[in-house]
Amino acid sequence: MNLTSVGDGEMSHVAAGWSFFNASDPRKALSESWRVLQPGGVLVASSWAETDWLRMLRTITKVDPACIPPSIPARWAKAESLASELEMAGYRDVTVHEVDVDIPFRWHESFVDTMMTKVTQMMTARQDLDEQQKALLAQYMTEEVRSLCSTEPGKLKAVSLVGVGVKGLFLPGPRTSNHGMR
Secondary structure (H helix, E strand, C coil): CCCCCCCCCCEEEEEECCCHHHCCCHHHHHHHHHHHEEEEEEEEEEEEEEEHHHHHHCCHHHHCCCCCCCCCCHHHCCHHHHHHHHHHCCEEEEEEEEEEEEEEECCHHHHHHHHHHHCHHHHHHCCCCCHHHHHHHHHHHHHHHHHHCCCCCEEEEEEEEEEEEEECCCCCCCCCCCCEEC
């Protein structure tokens, strides 16, 4: 996250949907957000807890056990860990909300095609597979989607973690806090 064009303390709010955990250096991205927020400014950052679609993407290991399936880093996949990340970056009054999410789809095969061709992590994970392996992966992913939801149209389940924190008056760094989880 490069916010060099934004001055220190210029923003009242920063909202980042499912982006910090994808950054090459999530803590640097949080620090940069802290820098551009004015004192009392609000950060909203989201991540995913376990989701049906991540289970589906893990089928890549059936095709090539050496492939690393897409995943959410552990420190971003639980409410308590996400809260700690925000606090270590200097945010106070941190709360993390667990929000149930439905991911609707019309047909199993079209959903799998979308996941294979539009989800960056999956595109990266499968880039070294040959065409036969990609076809086998699509088959495994379709079987997994059907096992998670047999109906068409259907929906997969997920839990989004939505963290909210306020820029404190002190520089970022580890400290204790009594944040609330909801």
